[in-house]
Amino acid sequence: MTLAQLKDEIIAYSKSIGIDKIGFASADPFLQLKDRLLTQKQLGYQSGFEEPDIDKRVTPERLLPHAKTIISIALAYPSKMKNPPKNTREERRGIFCRASWGKDYHHILRERLQKLEQFIRERAPEARTVSMVDTGELSDRAVAERAGIGWSGKNCAIITPEFGSYVYLGDLITTLSIEPDVPLTDQCGSCTKCIDACPTGALVQGGQLNSQKCIAYLTQTKDFLTDQYRKKLGNRLYGCDTCQQVCPVNKGKDAHIHSEMEPDPEIAKPKLIPLLTMSNRSFKEKFGHVSGSWRGKKPIQRNAIIALAHFKDERSLPVLTDLVKNDPRPVIRGTAAWAIGVIGSYQEKKLLTELKKSECEEKVLEEIEKGLNIIENKSF
Incomplete structure (x- = not known):
């Protein structure tokens, strides 16, 4: 042969x-x-x-x-997801990027x-x-x-x-020497839609990405998310598809070839509040088979808290309050405190003021202070 x-x-x-x-x-x-x-x-x-x-x-x-x-x-x-669940005021949902469906x-x-x-x-x-x-x-x-x-x-x-x-x-x-194929010619031309649409300006120029600013990267970090990126996150739990969604070549492209790649809507677009009380075991059982779970539940839960703040979801205040009081992880306590400030009012100001007295972690205290300042600057 x-x-x-x-x-x-x-x-x-x-x-x-x-x-x-x-x-x-x-x-x-x-x-x-x-x-x-x-x-x-x-x-x-x-x-x-x-x-x-x-x-x-x-x-x-x-x-x-x-x-x-x-x-x-x-x-x-x-x-595209078949029969995607609706994101309603009663049931706010997050989203995993398409590569994690x-x-x-x-x-x-x-x-x-x-x-x-x-x-x-x-x-x-x-x-x-x-x-x-x-x-x-x-x-x-x-x-x-x-x-x-x-x-x-x-x-x-x-x-x-x-x-x-x-x-x-x-x-x-x-080690086989097989005849190589011919590379395709670049067809992006003068189009800059992906660069213009990038939420954080991570696409510095065509073909150059500052990964440190890319939302796909930021959703996978485990520490506190920098303030400037929290509003940019929206309800993304893992990854970002913006630069793909705006690409003209991608218009109408939707391949349903492999059954194992079909998303479960309740996993690809899950309810946010239940995510916050999941045990490690339940998280692995539900999300362990998708690529977006590889960093564990903490980044997903932190992102879910930010998403609830994005929606200003008052229904989440009880569970956020419980997290600030009882969660052993500083990133979760602190992010929840900030989110309470974004969502809450003078009633939550009293809560955050009390929490300052018992909190020992410096970064969590900083987030509590941010939450208080946000409430102070609201006009009711």
Whole structure:
């Protein structure tokens, strides 16, 4: 069998196991990416979730000796929810980003990649392979761009002609030397809608993201959220889709191909108040299978409190009061105190004043003071 024939067989097999797009790229070092990553590091634009060794991120041979080819795969996910629950004054809801709808995509793509690896080794026993999804060293987007899966949009996402940017990406490095595909031409043109719409200005310019300001990153942090970003958060519990939603290429793109990616509306768009009293066990039982749960319940609960403040939901005051009084986590107590100030009135001023006497954590005291100042400055 020639390598050209093997490539055709790999493509055909990939379709049979539910891979929506597949592309082939050389495993040469990503030199331009290295320059960009060094710039990002110097500017302090990294999130901290990335692989810290930049050479590993740009040199496939560091991950697999004698690497010759990288296979990029893409699976399309839904952009619209069937029968979404309404967000009413009686039942305020938060929202998980679309990439966290359905089963955790890491598991879905790893399963596809494992099958692909096994298929390749059966057809070419001499081949060695290494695969990764998202948390691996390589930049999935750089690989997908080189492999012709899509072009790298100004929103820093891979945009495919068929599915827009609503795709999950995975990589498979191999020692086989397979003919590479041709990269797609950038089709963003002069459009800047994603840059203009970014809630925090995290998209510094086309293709450059300050991760420290990106709401998708901010929703995953575990500490107090900086004041300037709390209003920007809205009712987002995990991630942000704004730069995808405004993209003209994404208009009308809504793939319902994989049943395991279909969202449970009560999980993708959950009621906010019940989130605040969930135990670790109940949180894992309900949300543990989605990618947005990977940081645990604390960031989600903190974001839920901010969302209730966003809605000025007076129904949440009893549970917020209980959190300020009894929750052992300073971030939750403090954020709840601030939210009480946003939602409450003079009655809550008395509550927060009393809480100052018993609170010992400095940061929580600062949040109580913020809440009091907000109440003071309201005109009733």
